[in-house]
Amino acid sequence: MPASLPLIELVEVRRAYGGTDGSPAVDVLRGISLSIHAGEFVAIMGASGSGKSTLMHILGCLDRPSAGTYRFAGQEIAAFSADALAWLRREAFGFVFQGYHLIRTLDALQNVEVPAVYAGEPVAQREARARALLTRLGLETRTDHRPGQLSGGQQQRVSIARALMNGGHIILADEPTGALDSQSGAEVMALLKELAASGHTVILITHDRDVAAQARRIIEIRDGRIIADNRQSEVLAKPLLEPAGFAARMNEGVARAASLWTDTREAVTSAWRTFGVNRFRTLLTLLGIVIGVASVIVMLAIGTGTQAKVAQKMALFGTNRMYVVPGSDEARGLGGTLSEQDVPLVREVPNVAAAMPFLRGQVTLRAGHVDAGATIWAVTPDAPRILNWQPVRGQFFTWSDERDLATVVLLGKKVRERLFGSADALGKYVLVNNVPFQVIGELAEKGAVTGDSDDDDVVMMPFSTGSRRVLGKTNLSWISVLLDDVSRSDQTVKALTDQLQAAHHVRDFQIYNAAAAIQAQEDTQRTMTLMLGLIAAISLLVGGIGVMNIMLMTVKERTREIGIRMATGARQRDIQRQFLTEAVMVSLVGGSAGVVVGLATGGALIGWDVPMIFSVRAIVGAFACALATGLVFGFMPARQAARLDPVVALGSD
Structure with a gap:
């Protein structure tokens, strides 16, 4: 006799579709009441459109009723969370669909393993169980075949193996033979009868009376209502799933989850x-x-x-420099001059690391039979530090050379190439406006152009020599200023302006802030x-x-x-x-x-x-x-x- 507590119990279950967008609602199930006990083999039979597939979806917790009550092992399904329903489908039900519903990207073995994947079963265990189920169903040689490589009967057997993967206590089979030939259909029905005999609860959905006749109980449905419920046998196999204690097992199962890593x-x-x-x-x-x-x-x-x-190019010209140049920045301002006496005044200003007089002019050079025009820079020995420009060969002139008005020069790369070609110029003499000068060094190549001049096309000599023996003037082209702290350049500009304006009694100079320009x-x-x-x-x-x-x-x-x-x-x-x-x-x-x-x-x-x-x-x-x-x-x-x-x-x- 059936157990007192049904495994599945429906009371006046209804299911309607539509009615939410102004269209009339369509009633598919119209008050279904039935009880299914553990271990039963039940066939739900009806014509197409009778509501049997909808009933199966509700029984398998794939859908919820619009009205009525569904109890599983005495528990109200309406109170179940989405995770609880998912656990129920995974642990209690196994689906066998008419269309097989195998995942096309997975082979037979992987399709069977899917329920165990979501159950968090270890890889080795689930693979062994899936392989054993496929072997039991005669598919041991098809484990690595995808659905498209299997016949309809083979696909349905894979679907049955998947339904059994987590135990398959309740097998819900929707027209399992509908898409199969007679022989394959007979094999599938034999499998379902075997499962029912071994204690599985089997619920078969079919429109075929001959298929339904193989079940122990036949429920006939028409227009969403049960019109017949015939039990052919009261003898039940020992069920695999007992309703008693199921609620506690479900609560424990829903609470337990695989690790995040898994x-x-x-x-x-x-x-x-x-x-x-x-x-x-x-x-x-x-x-x-x-x-x-x-x-x-x-x-x-x-x-x-x-x-x-x-930035590297800029560094060649100095990133922390200023220039004090003669002349007002106003349209009708004074011309102005800068002299050597202004240089010590500039040096006194805070944040000025060094200041150097700078005189620039044009000269004619001769070496042997080669003449060339060039720009000379008359500077002090502070030039390598202030200009960030070192000789690549030879040495720079000294303060002794500056005091003695020494006739020594350093050549830029392009000047040296024009006068001496590829030959070494160190120690040789050149005429600068017919005054003989000895070459003591060659300046490093800058490879850059500033304004209308090329810095590699210059001759550098002591300031005293250039101003008095070559160019014959002492008024400066500008004063080069080296700063200690670039971030204080604006304050330094103001201090320089105040210092020089106090000395000149007029603002007849300009200050070019190279540091600010470079920063910009x-x-x-x-x-x-x-x-x-x-x-x-x-x-x-x-x-x-x-x-x-x-x-x-x-x-x-x-x-x-x-x-x-x-x-x-x-x-x-x-x-x-x-x-x-x-x-x-x-x-x-x-x-x-x-x-x-x-x-x-x-x-x-x-x-x-x-x-x-x-x-x-x-x-x-x-x-x-x-x-x-x-x-x-x-x-x-x-x-x-x-x-x-x-x-x-x-x-x-």
Whole structure:
């Protein structure tokens, strides 16, 4: 006799669709009341449209009734959370669908393992059990075949093996023979009868009276109502699932979950498997991320390299210098002069590290039979420090040379090449306006042009010699000033102005703040670098949008797969984690490839003399942005997938 507590009990269950958008509601189930005890073999029979499939969905907790009561092992289903329903589907039910509903990207063994994956069973154990079930059903040689490589009967047996994976205490079979030939159908029915005999509760949905006749109890349904309930046998096999104590077991099972590491590992494995099946689409999706990350790395490297190169050029001319030049900056101002007596006044100003008189003029040079015009700079021995310019050969003149009006010079690279070609000029003599001077050094190449002059086309000599023996004048071209602290340059300009104006009794000079100009140039260069980075980041954003579009399309294409996973016990967070992991995996692989492509592209550009400086911060930032792109743009598709209704998902094409 049946146990006193039914395993499944429906009381006046109704299910209606529609009626929410102004359309009339359609009643599919109209007050179903029935009880099913553990160990029963029940056939629910009815014509197409009678409501039997809807009843199966409600029995299997894939759908909820619009009205009425559903109790499972005495527990009210309406009070169950989404996780509790998922656990119930995973642990208590096993679904066998007419259309098989196997996941096309998985082989037979992996399809059978799906319920155990969501149960958190270790890999080795679940694989052994899945293999044993397939062997039991005669599919030991088909474990590595995908659904498309199996016949209909074989696919249905894989579906039965999957239903048994977590125990399959209640087998819900929806038209299990409807898509099979007679022989395959007979084999499937024999399997279901064997399962019923071994204690499984089997609920068979069919429209075929001959199939229904093989069950011990036949419930006939028409127009959403039960019109007959015939029990052919009162003898029940010892049930595998007893209602008593089930509530405590369910509460314990829902509370227990696999570790985050296990869930993440399974999601990564599933994502990688999916990529392997859709290689071309995955490659196209990756391309946007690869281009975005590589662009950010290369653009920022070019910007940083260019900025460093400009800074290096600027350093040749000094980044902490000022120039005091004669003449007012007003349109009708005085011409003004600067003399050697002004230099000590400048040196007294706070934050001035050094000050040097500077006299510039044009001369004619002769070496042997070669004549050349050149610019001379008459400076003091402070020049290497103030101008940040050292001789590349020989030595600079000394303070003794300055006092003695020594006839010694240092040649710029271009002057030396015009006068001596590739020969060494050290120790040789040149005529400067017909005055013989000995070459004691060659200045380092600056390779830059300032204004209308080339700094590599100059001759440098002691200030005393240049002003008195060559140019014949002592009024200065300007005073070069070296600062201690660049950040205090504005205060220094004011102090210099006050000092010189007090001495001259008029403002007949100007102060050119090279440090401020260089700082402005560096700020401009940084802005350009940032702009390059932002332009490159746009491509990364476009790649992220591509990820979202692909994931949205993937969710739509894999809607039935989502329904299958939910039917086998996947929780909403399992679905969301899986699709979010796929999006992050695309970004992770694309980001890694983008870093490699970016570095390789940068290496090639370095070979073409493009200034490049790779920044670890930029590389890590671009990679992190790629991951963030996967999270941000993958979240909406993942959430959409998790919120799908299981019944709607299973019924999609």
